[in-house]
Amino acid sequence: MSGDEPVRPVTLEDLRICCEGVVPPVIATASVDGTPNITYLSCAHMLDEERIALSNQFFSKTARNVAENPYAQVLLIDPRNYDEFRLDLVYERTDRHGPAFDALRRQVDAVAALEGMQDVFRLRAADVYRILAAELVPNRPGRVSTDDDRGHIKTPGTGIGGAAEIAELSARLGRCPDLDTLVDTALRGLAELLGLGHSILLLVDETGSRLYTIASHGYAAEGVGSEVVVGDGAAGVAADQCRPVRVASVGQNRRYASVVRASYEAAGDVGPGREIALPGLADVESQLAVPLMAMGRFVGVLMVESSVQLAFDETDEATLTVVAGMIANAIEIDRVRERDLAESAAPAGPVAGRGPVVPTTQVRFFPVDGSVFFGADYLIKGVAGRILWSLLNAHVQEGREEFTNREVRLDPSLELPEYRDNLESRLILLKRRLDERDAPVRIEKTGRGRFRLAVATPLQLEVAGA
Amino acid sequence: MVLDESTVARLTGAAALIIGTVSQDGRPHASRAWSAVPDADGALRVVIDADDARLCRGLRVRTRVALTAANVRTLTSLQVKGCVLGTEELTALDEATRRSRTDLFLLDVAETDRVPRSILDALVPARFLVCVIEVDEVFDQTPGPAAGRELEGGCA
Numbered sequence: 001m002s003g004d005e006p007v008r009p010v011t012l013e014d015l016r017i018c019c020e021g022v023v024p025p026v027i028a029t030a031s032v033d034g035t036p037n038i039t040y041l042s043c044a045h046m047l048d049e050e051r052i053a054l055s056n057q058f059f060s061k062t063a064r065n066v067a068e069n070p071y072a073q074v075l076l077i078d079p080r081n082y083d084e085f086r087l088d089l090v091y092e093r094t095d096r097h098g099p100a101f102d103a104l105r106r107q108v109d110a111v112a113a114l115e116g117m118q119d120v121f122r123l124r125a126a127d128v129y130r131i132l133a134a135e136l137v138p139n140r141p142g143r144v145s146t147d148d149d150r151g152h153i154k155t156p157g158t159g160i161g162g163a164a165e166i167a168e169l170s171a172r173l174g175r176c177p178d179l180d181t182l183v184d185t186a187l188r189g190l191a192e193l194l195g196l197g198h199s200i201l202l203l204v205d206e207t208g209s210r211l212y213t214i215a216s217h218g219y220a221a222e223g224v225g226s227e228v229v230v231g232d233g234a235a236g237v238a239a240d241q242c243r244p245v246r247v248a249s250v251g252q253n254r255r256y257a258s259v260v261r262a263s264y265e266a267a268g269d270v271g272p273g274r275e276i277a278l279p280g281l282a283d284v285e286s287q288l289a290v291p292l293m294a295m296g297r298f299v300g301v302l303m304v305e306s307s308v309q310l311a312f313d314e315t316d317e318a319t320l321t322v323v324a325g326m327i328a329n330a331i332e333i334d335r336v337r338e339r340d341l342a343e344s345a346a347p348a349g350p351v352a353g354r355g356p357v358v359p360t361t362q363v364r365f366f367p368v369d370g371s372v373f374f375g376a377d378y379l380i381k382g383v384a385g386r387i388l389w390s391l392l393n394a395h396v397q398e399g400r401e402e403f404t405n406r407e408v409r410l411d412p413s414l415e416l417p418e419y420r421d422n423l424e425s426r427l428i429l430l431k432r433r434l435d436e437r438d439a440p441v442r443i444e445k446t447g448r449g450r451f452r453l454a455v456a457t458p459l460q461l462e463v464a465g466a
Numbered sequence: 467m468v469l470d471e472s473t474v475a476r477l478t479g480a481a482a483l484i485i486g487t488v489s490q491d492g493r494p495h496a497s498r499a500w501s502a503v504p505d506a507d508g509a510l511r512v513v514i515d516a517d518d519a520r521l522c523r524g525l526r527v528r529t530r531v532a533l534t535a536a537n538v539r540t541l542t543s544l545q546v547k548g549c550v551l552g553t554e555e556l557t558a559l560d561e562a563t564r565r566s567r568t569d570l571f572l573l574d575v576a577e578t579d580r581v582p583r584s585i586l587d588a589l590v591p592a593r594f595l596v597c598v599i600e601v602d603e604v605f606d607q608t609p610g611p612a613a614g615r616e617l618e619g620g621c622a
Contacts, residue, residue, distance in 0.1 A: 023579070024541070026534075028486045028496035036486030036494050038534040038545060039607055039614070061614040071493045075484070082585050088493065138517065252579070256609060259541045263610025285580075309580070 010085060010134040012049045015076060019044040019052075020248035021107060022079035022309055024256065027054065029065035029072045037061050042256060043107040044074070045100065047128065052087065053100035055108055056125040063127075066091045072129060075137075079249070079310060084137040089129035100126040106237075110245050113237045115257040120264050161194035161319055169193050170326055179334040180428045180445065186302075186327045187217035194319070196304045198281055201327070202228060202235055203292075203300035203425050206383065206416070211239055211301055214429050219280060224432040225380050235301045238289035242298055244317045247287040248310045286311035290320045292328035299328045331425070338405060338424045338449055360458040361440045365389045367463065374439055383422070384430045386414050389461075391453050392441065396461055405449040427451065468508040469546070473604055473617070476544045477502045477510070480570035481535035485514055485597070487524030497521040500594065501560070501567040502533060509551055509598050513564045516593035525550050525597050533599065534607050538574035543607035544617075551598040560596055 018025070024040045031037070039062055043055040052074070056063060066072060070091040077084055095101045105123045112121035169189040176182040183201055190196040198218035202211035211228045231240045238245040247253055286306040292299040302324045306312070312320075364373045371381035372388050380388065390411050394400045409416060409423050416423060431443040431451075440456040469477070477483075483499035497520075500513040512533060514521060525531065529550050536543040556564065572586045604617045 026484050026496055028484075028494035028532075030486075030488040030492055030494040032492075033530075034488045034492070035530040035547060036488050036496075036532040038484050038486040038496055038532050040534075040536060040541070040543065040609055042609065058609075058611045058613055069492050073494050073496050075496050079579070079581075082581065082589055084498075084589065086496070249579075255539070255541055255578070259608055260610045263608060263612050266612065 010136055012046060014078060014083070014136075015052070015085060015087070015134065016046045017080065017310070018076035018078050018085060019046055020079065020310055021111075022249040022252055023077035024252070025054075025077075026075040027062060027072055028074075029062050030069050031065050032068040037065055041074075042111060042260075043104050043123075044076070045103040045107070045126075047100055050131055051092065051128055052089065052131060053095070053104055053126040053128050055104045055123055056094065056127045057108070057121070057123060066127070074129075086135050086137055087131055088133040090132055092128045092130045095126040095128055096124075098126075100128055106241070106243065106245060109237050109241070110234055110247050111253050111257045111260075113231060113233050114250075114254050115261040116232065117257065117261055117264060118231055121257075121260055165193040166319065166322060169323060173326055173330050176330065178445065179331060179338075179424055180431065182327070182330050182334065183215040183428070186323075186330075187215055190304065190323065191217055194323075196320075198305040200235070200280060200303045200305075201300065202239075202303070203331075203422065203429075204230070204239065204298060206422055208298075211235060212382075212429060214300075214425055215432065216280075222432070222436050223280075224436050225384065225429055234287040234289040235303045238291050238301050238303070239298065242291045242293065244288065244290040244321060246289075246312055246314075246317055248285075248312075250284050250287060280305045281307055283307045285309045288312040288317060288320055290317070290324040292324050292331070294325070294328035294332040297332070299331055302327060335422075335424055360460050362460045362462060363392060364462045364464050366465070368465070374437070374441075377437065379437055379439065380430060380433050383414065383416070384426045384433070387423075387426060388430055388441075390414060392459060392461060395453055395455055396459055401453050401455070402446065403451055403453060405451075467600070467602055469504055469510070469601060469604070473544065473546070474504055476537070476542075477504075477533075477535045477546070478567070479535075480538065480567070480574045482538055482571060482575075483512070484534045484536075485512060485521070486532040486534070487521055488530065489520070489524055495520050495524055498589065498591075499533060500590070501564045502535065503560075503563050505598070509600050510546065510548070511560060512597045512599055513556065513560060513594050514597050515591040516595040517591060522553070522595065525553055527552055531597070531599055536607070538571065539578050541609060543609070543613075545605040545607040546599075546601045547603040547605070548599045548601035551600050554596045554598065556594055556596055561594075564594060 025044045027041055029037050041054055045053045047053055072089040074087045104126045108123040112118045172185050172189050176185050187199045190199050200216045201214050203214050204211055209230050213223050213226045216222050228236050230236050234245045234247050284305045285308055289301050289303040291301055362375055369381050370385035372379045372385045390413055434442050442454040444452045444454050446452050483502055484496050485499040487495050497515055497518045502510055502512045505511050527550055531550055532545055532547045534545045575586055576583045606615045606617055607613055
């Protein structure tokens with residue numbers, strides 16, 4: 001393209017993609033005496049073709065300038081091709097609630113969650129500006145065709161799936177006989193039908209304060225049982241706010257969060273050291289986490305990842321929200337059904353034990369956190385760990401192999417809450433963790449509300465610290 | 467004023483440079499700059515886009531300008547403010563400095579954003595001009611609660 005060609009008009013879509021958080025926007029303001037001020041913004045959000053909202057957190061000089069001179073200018077970069085856009089703005093209003101504030105807050109919260117700064121790094125306000133003029137900064141001589149050079153981002157307009165793919169996934173989920181099959185089918189379907197090759201399904205625990213991984217797809221380690229604190233990372237923020245969280249450039253957001261955190265540390269506002277380890281891809285760039293909601297209840301989070309920037313857009317977010325709803329409802333239906341069946345099931349009787357098989361496996365239990373070790377290998381902790389310990393004791397002391405969900409639910413040593421105890425999902429988590437670790441103890445489902453404890457070696461049980 | 471070593475190092479390193487001006491009707495204007503190096507008298511020689519007409523109009527002698535330098539890899543940033551002393555054509559040294567600083571900047575962006583260098587080359591203008599600035603204020607512009615804090619030691 002030569003410099004004589006007319007500059008193409010700027011579209012809302014051009015500017016929206018600039019506000020996805022891949023390249024930080026720059027804002028220029030001026031004091032009334034004519035002194036300019038240039039600073040970087042954490043977040044921007046296009047409200048419509050005429051207005052843009054900018055995050056107001058700590059750029060006090062910008063705020064003071066705008067108070068006395070409402071004109072501003074913003075530089076935005078399109079991360080797909082590094083086209084640069086220049087917007088002349090005039091300050092219109094400051095929002096402390098409403099759509100503009102909510103949109104920016106989601107972005108700010110996602111950045112804060114990367115470095116555990118939720119308590120201090122907050123959106124104070126959304127400053128809304130009217131766009132007076134928008135231009136594509138005139139093309140440079142170095143401009144090249146970028147069609148073959150966009151490997152760092154997703155090709156625009158390639159959504160993750162349409163109605164036909166969603167319908168097929170819905171049909172597959174509808175055929176699942178139980179929760180264990182359902183979680184596998186759901187994540188495999190995301191990969192096969194929607195091209196989402198890296199996904200994690202997390203359920204909320206009994207306290208509502210943590211999420212635990214019940215299944216994942218596309219990673220070297222499945223990570224079953226790994227936990228995320230509600231509020232930490234994209235999944236934690238999605239859980240905390242019960243809203244989708246989309247991060248278009250994890251690398252950029254981490255850099256920004258890291259430098260802001262260092263500034264807070266220098267001011268003594270946060271303690272050092274609590275960096276949230278991101279689960280999943282080592283080179284993750286895009287994340288989309290959507291809450292699993294069923295009948296008004298928060299069930300968990302479905303998160304997908306990609307190693308390319310801008311992998312997910314608003315349409316993908318909507319599509320995954322539909323899928324999350326299907327999974328959440330299926331999980332809830334399964335829970336209700338299991339509970340109803342379990343309440344009417346008779347207790348399973350003892351089964352003759354198997355003959356001794358060497359070598360013996362030493363199993364250690366730590367009552368303080370419910371953690372269980374097979375030999376030196378950590379297996380699981382928390383509620384699932386206590387369930388396993390109870391089952392192993394019944395096996396060793398009474399020779400039992402057959403169990404029902406109902407009797408486990410009534411076991412007072414587990415201290416399960418009376419309502420929404422998550423027992424079924426805990427059993428599936430336990431089953432998957434035992435399978436993943438190739439443990440000498442396995443859980444095999446034998447029917448609705450029933451399962452078998454398959455033990456391959458003699459067990460030596462030991463309570464640590466006892 | 468003469469800039470201290472730390473400030474000079476941050477301005478002359480592989481930084482993303484943005485220069486800001488204000489028009490006579492009070493409207494700010496921002497544009498990329500391509501190198502910033504102090505001259506023998508302590509003034510800052512900033513290489514700018516000669517085809518940015520609005521920028522050039524804003525560079526009237528004795529008007530106020532701002533220049534922000536951000537490290538692409540860490541986002542630590544610094545802002546200097548001062549007055550325009552004039553504009554000039556690039557010397558051979560200016561051009562050599564401009565080329566090396568542009569290469570460093572684009573390399574940092576390519577590596578941190580994992581973007582092909584061929585795309586980034588399109589950011590570089592065709593023609594350049596030098597704006598000479600007398601700096602009188604230096605600020606820490608690193609994102610965070612201390613952004614905008616004046617650095618007392620910014621000038622030696």
